[in-house]
Amino acid sequence: MTRTFLALLARDLRVLRSTFPVFVIRVVMQPLLLVFVFTYVFPKIGQAIGGSGSTTSFSTVLIAGVVALSIIFQGIQGVALNLVQEFGYTKEIEDRVLAPLPIWAVAAEKVVAAALQGLVAAAVVFPVAAFVPATPVHLSVDWPVLVTLAPLAALCAGALGLAIGTLIPPQQVALIFAIIVLPLTFLGAIYYPWQALHPIAWLQYLVLVNPLVYMSEGFRAALTAGVPHMALLWVYLAVVGFGALLWAIGLWGFRRRVLS
Amino acid sequence: MTPAEEVVRAEQLTKVFRTPGPRRAGRPPGAGRPDGPSSDGLVAVDHLDLQVRRGEIFGLLGPNGAGKSTTIGILTTRVLPTSGRALVAGVDVVRSPARVKRHIGVVSQTNTLDRSLSVSDNLYYHGRYFGLGRREAARRAEELLERFRLADRANAPVLSLSGGMAQRLMVARAVLHEPEVLFLDEPTAGLDPQSRLALWDLVRDLHARGQTVLLTTHYMEEADQLCERLAIIDHGRILAQDTPAALKRTLGDRSEIRLALAGDAQQAASLVKGVLASGDAEVVALDGTVRCFVRDAGSVLPTVVAEASRAGTVTNVTVEEPTLESVFIRLTGRDLRE
Numbered sequence: 001m002t003r004t005f006l007a008l009l010a011r012d013l014r015v016l017r018s019t020f021p022v023f024v025i026r027v028v029m030q031p032l033l034l035v036f037v038f039t040y041v042f043p044k045i046g047q048a049i050g051g052s053g054s055t056t057s058f059s060t061v062l063i064a065g066v067v068a069l070s071i072i073f074q075g076i077q078g079v080a081l082n083l084v085q086e087f088g089y090t091k092e093i094e095d096r097v098l099a100p101l102p103i104w105a106v107a108a109e110k111v112v113a114a115a116l117q118g119l120v121a122a123a124v125v126f127p128v129a130a131f132v133p134a135t136p137v138h139l140s141v142d143w144p145v146l147v148t149l150a151p152l153a154a155l156c157a158g159a160l161g162l163a164i165g166t167l168i169p170p171q172q173v174a175l176i177f178a179i180i181v182l183p184l185t186f187l188g189a190i191y192y193p194w195q196a197l198h199p200i201a202w203l204q205y206l207v208l209v210n211p212l213v214y215m216s217e218g219f220r221a222a223l224t225a226g227v228p229h230m231a232l233l234w235v236y237l238a239v240v241g242f243g244a245l246l247w248a249i250g251l252w253g254f255r256r257r258v259l260s
Numbered sequence: 261m262t263p264a265e266e267v268v269r270a271e272q273l274t275k276v277f278r279t280p281g282p283r284r285a286g287r288p289p290g291a292g293r294p295d296g297p298s299s300d301g302l303v304a305v306d307h308l309d310l311q312v313r314r315g316e317i318f319g320l321l322g323p324n325g326a327g328k329s330t331t332i333g334i335l336t337t338r339v340l341p342t343s344g345r346a347l348v349a350g351v352d353v354v355r356s357p358a359r360v361k362r363h364i365g366v367v368s369q370t371n372t373l374d375r376s377l378s379v380s381d382n383l384y385y386h387g388r389y390f391g392l393g394r395r396e397a398a399r400r401a402e403e404l405l406e407r408f409r410l411a412d413r414a415n416a417p418v419l420s421l422s423g424g425m426a427q428r429l430m431v432a433r434a435v436l437h438e439p440e441v442l443f444l445d446e447p448t449a450g451l452d453p454q455s456r457l458a459l460w461d462l463v464r465d466l467h468a469r470g471q472t473v474l475l476t477t478h479y480m481e482e483a484d485q486l487c488e489r490l491a492i493i494d495h496g497r498i499l500a501q502d503t504p505a506a507l508k509r510t511l512g513d514r515s516e517i518r519l520a521l522a523g524d525a526q527q528a529a530s531l532v533k534g535v536l537a538s539g540d541a542e543v544v545a546l547d548g549t550v551r552c553f554v555r556d557a558g559s560v561l562p563t564v565v566a567e568a569s570r571a572g573t574v575t576n577v578t579v580e581e582p583t584l585e586s587v588f589i590r591l592t593g594r595d596l597r598e
Binding site for chain 1: 277333336337338339340357358359361362364366368370371372373374375376377381385386388389390391433
């Protein structure tokens with residue numbers, strides 16, 4: 001079974017290698033544009049952003065959010081969009097479903113493949129953050145948190161991708177952006193620490209259903225000093241809890257799609 | 261038959277779909293049988309018994325919606341049976357699907373080639389999924405490309421293949437891991453006549469090498485030409501099971517008179533039935549035609565035509581030796597093309 005699992009993974013990496021330029025554009029564009037606009041253009045044109053009375057630069061606040069966002073996006077792009085296509089039109093997935101391993105393992109392989117892409121995408125953020133911003137980014141890396149949180153967040157994102165990919169019918173791919181990607185990203189504590197939402201109490205509690213909030217907060221703890229962040233216990237609990245929930249939903253959806 | 265010779269076994273296999281799925285035909289539950297399932301849904305497979313022996317080409321012949329694909333779906337672990345039992349290579353398909361998958365090769369009706377990979381990588385990675393080492397997977401991929409006449413397309417994207425080539429590649433992929441049984445679900449549907457013949461040759465070649473094949477088809481020529489044994493299936497049930505020759509012999513020495521009619525075929529059929537006194541003559545009205553299964557067709561032909569003309573103008577008459585289609589029509593009163 002392990003051999004088959006690794007072979008499926010090798011296939012996904014082979015495909016990634018052969019479409020490497022596309023993959024690079026996919027993982028670089030978003031952090032590049034975000035960092036460029038918010039931390040280069042805005043300061044240069046004198047646009048005030050990042051809240052009042054902030055002691056750290058906005059660039060520093062933003063960077064953790066961009067790492068979290070990059071990971072989530074790979075989950076959606078790497079798994080969800082592929083699955084929607086494979087289930088809906090191409091039926092290619094049948095070939096892998098007939099590989100000699102249990103169905104849950106076929107689904108798990110998709111999640112792991114997306115997680116690996118997510119980690120690459122997260123790593124790409126650092127060189128972008130080092131060169132692009134007009135105001136300096138002050139990183140203070142907490143390695144134990146970073147090396148444990150990043151894989152967990154990446155797996156959680158893969159599980160999210162699996163859940164979306166198996167539940168959204170192919171005719172409604174556009175819905176993924178409208179009802180999932182946009183709320184997830186705009187209300188994912190990317191541009192501000194979660195604590196800063198305090199003046200809007202209802203929103204502060206509402207966004208707690210968004211797994212990206214915990215990832216952003218977690219990476220804030222892992223990468224920056226002096227920026228407020230949520231207690232790490234909640235971060236880990238939420239990332240693992242959301243991951244497990246989304247995996248359960250995704251697996252249910254996957255089985256429903258491949259078995260009748 | 262000793263169990264060792266048996267590669268596929270289905271016992272009282274039944275599948276009821278809760279909600280009618282796309283492209284699936286069926287009939288109301290329990291229709292005509294007191295012990296039928298009483299739940300809501302469509303009965304696609306109905307208490308089906310089946311044995312496929314090692315090394316044979318076995319065919320499931322029936323019209324679209326007869327339950328052929330659902331049966332294959334159950335045997336290849338992608339459809340869960342409602343009741344009954346199925347064993348492939350001695351392994352229960354519901355209890356140990358992952359082990360069953362190791363023993364089967366599947367060519368489904370849709371093109372499931374991996375579009376992100378080249379022709380040869382489709383084979384190579386398939387081999388890797390089935391636990392072959394790098395060198396062995398590459399060796400078998402190369403050998404199969406040669407044998408299936410795809411070697412010159414080895415590095416082409418699969419989307420550039422013609423329908424016939426794509427189908428050959430699907431078959432090559434399905435046999436690469438040397439499965440105990442190869443499932444071909446309507447292998448030549450949608451292929452041009454030349455590609456169909458080429459595929460038949462490939463299947464015969466695999467058979468000559470000892471490959472067990474279970475195929476479904478609604479083309480009677482395909483069943484007749486390719487299969488050693490056949491099950492005629494309709495409404496999820498097996499109506500007859502034997503060699504093609506033996507099935508045709510069930511019609512005795514009767515041949516089929518087929519009348520095309522501009523008029524009421526039903527009425528013509530009952531008129532013809534009235535004049536054919538002979539005990540074993542059978543008459544069926546079907547799609548505006550009248551089919552008579554009679555002995556000594558030559559001598560009764562004028563009477564049949566004359567009688568049918570009373571219900572409308574006879575536009576065409578043919579007399580044929582019995583075919584598998586005649587057998588199917590006699591068993592079901594319907595046509596394979598429905």
